Amino acid sequence: MECVQVTTKDQNYDVFIGTEMLAEAWILCDNKVKQADHIFVFTDQSVWAAQQSYFEKNFDYPFDVFIFPGGESSKTFEQYELAQTFLLQQNATRQSLIIAFGGGAIGDVTGFVAATYMRGIPFIQVPTTILAHDSAVGGKTAINHSLGKNMIGAFYQPQAVIYDTHLLKTLPTREVRSGMAEVVKHAYLSDEQWLATLLHESQQITPSLNHHLKRGIEVKAAIVSQDETEQSVRKYLNLGHTYGHAVEAAAGYGKLAHGEAIMIGLVFTLLLSETYGDISHEDTLQFVQYALRNDYPLDAIHDYPFDQLANYLMKDKKVEYGELKFVLLKVIGQPIVQTITLEECRIVDAKLRAIIREAAL
Ligand SMILES: NC(=O)c1ccc[n+]([C@@H]2O[C@H](COP(=O)([O-])OP(=O)(O)OC[C@H]3O[C@@H](n4cnc5c(N)ncnc54)[C@H](O)[C@@H]3O)[C@@H](O)[C@H]2O)c1
Numbered sequence: 360m361e362c363v364q365v366t367t368k369d370q371n372y373d374v375f376i377g378t379e380m381l382a383e384a385w386i387l388c389d390n391k392v393k394q395a396d397h398i399f400v401f402t403d404q405s406v407w408a409a410q411q412s413y414f415e416k417n418f419d420y421p422f423d424v425f426i427f428p429g430g431e432s433s434k435t436f437e438q439y440e441l442a443q444t445f446l447l448q449q450n451a452t453r454q455s456l457i458i459a460f461g462g463g464a465i466g467d468v469t470g471f472v473a474a475t476y477m478r479g480i481p482f483i484q485v486p487t488t489i490l491a492h493d494s495a496v497g498g499k500t501a502i503n504h505s506l507g508k509n510m511i512g513a514f515y516q517p518q519a520v521i522y523d524t525h526l527l528k529t530l531p532t533r534e535v536r537s538g539m540a541e542v543v544k545h546a547y548l549s550d551e552q553w554l555a556t557l558l559h560e561s562q563q564i565t566p567s568l569n570h571h572l573k574r575g576i577e578v579k580a581a582i583v584s585q586d587e588t589e590q591s592v593r594k595y596l597n598l599g600h601t602y603g604h605a606v607e608a609a610a611g612y613g614k615l616a617h618g619e620a621i622m623i624g625l626v627f628t629l630l631l632s633e634t635y636g637d638i639s640h641e642d643t644l645q646f647v648q649y650a651l652r653n654d655y656p657l658d659a660i661h662d663y664p665f666d667q668l669a670n671y672l673m674k675d676k677k678v679e680y681g682e683l684k685f686v687l688l689k690v691i692g693q694p695i696v697q698t699i700t701l702e703e704c705r706i707v708d709a710k711l712r713a714i715i716r717e718a719a720l
Pocket residue numbers: 403404405406409410429430431434461462463464465466467487488489490491493494495496497498499500509526527528529530531534537538541616617618
């Protein structure tokens with residue numbers, strides 16, 4: 360088992376990563392678990408169906424379960440309220456502990472419930488998707504609003520993250536694909552060599568995946584430890600997300616997987632980086648080819664006209680005094696934040712649609 364540390368103003372914690380180490384990791388978190396007066400496991404229907412027995416085999420304490428429907432339908436006001444009602448009915452206190460057992464959707468909503476129940480009770484992340492190597496670390500918690508993705512939330516750090524990649528074995532192929540988008544994002548933010556390896560490898564759950572996931576976590580942990588609340592460098596973790604979130608919201612939450620939308624957002628970012636950085640058009644085309652080879656549905660973009668995306672773009676959380684801020688790449692491994700007008704976005708959006716159309720022929 361390996362461990363990456365996250366250090367923030369209010370909370371330092373460990374991210375344990377390994378395969379079939381769940382029981383062992385719980386021993387390392389023993390003090391946090393033992394002191395809880397009541398333990399709650401928050402999960403979703405599919406995760407629980409696939410992994411309940413593995414969880415129970417490796418967790419030796421009594422607990423009660425709350426089950427979300429799964430996916431983005433878990434990140435709603437309605438589910439948030441149901442979860443809070445459940446905690447109240449169960450007499451949860453500030454000494455209780457919530458375990459988020461699931462992918463990013465479960466981690467995000469559970470974290471927000473934990474952040475706001477009695478103004479904050481402890482929670483531990485036990486991620487079950489590739490994507491959640493990103494979402495379980497760093498303390499961004501949220502639910503969605505019809506007017507924008509993750510609009511209602513809080514920065515609230517977990518007590519620990521236990522990432523047993525044995526859990527990934529039951530992931531559907533589409534979710535492997537979606538999760539790899541954030542791994543690739545972390546590579547764009549940090550290292551050209553690593554990126555080249557990822558773009559050449561096939562997307563599979565192999566032992567080398569742990570190595571990529573740990574690297575992704577290291578990139579994220581280092582950034583979050585410097586800037587927990589996105590005042591400066593944390594903005595870099597939003598690479599591909601300004602446009603990606605707009606597409607995700609325009610499609611209707613859950614229609615596109617988060618990583619699928621982010622892949623479209625990354626193409627947009629690379630196109631912008633051709634102008635503001637030293638990214639070549641070759642680099643962009645190579646990335647589009649990678650995406651198509653791995654069956655990312657880039658052509659979904661044609662269903663959402665730019666004017667529909669524009670409303671969401673202008674609600675991005677990085678907008679400052681009415682100006683859109685995009686994270687771009689000066690070069691691979693060197694992100695920058697750049698002001699971009701909506702008119703520039705419209706031009707790049709047209710280029711993106713043309714490239715995707717041509718590449719699919
Ligand atoms: N907080 C953050 O920093 C952060 C970072 C990235 C993404 N996110 C958020 O994370 C969400 C996406 O996360 P996700 O892709 O993990 O989605 P998810 O939680 O919806 O999981 C994807 C699907 O896989 C199923 N699943 C999960 N684990 C499984 C397993 N082990 N076996 C079988 N099925 C399993 C789930 O039931 C779901 O249907 C988005 O809402 C996104 O906004 C948050």
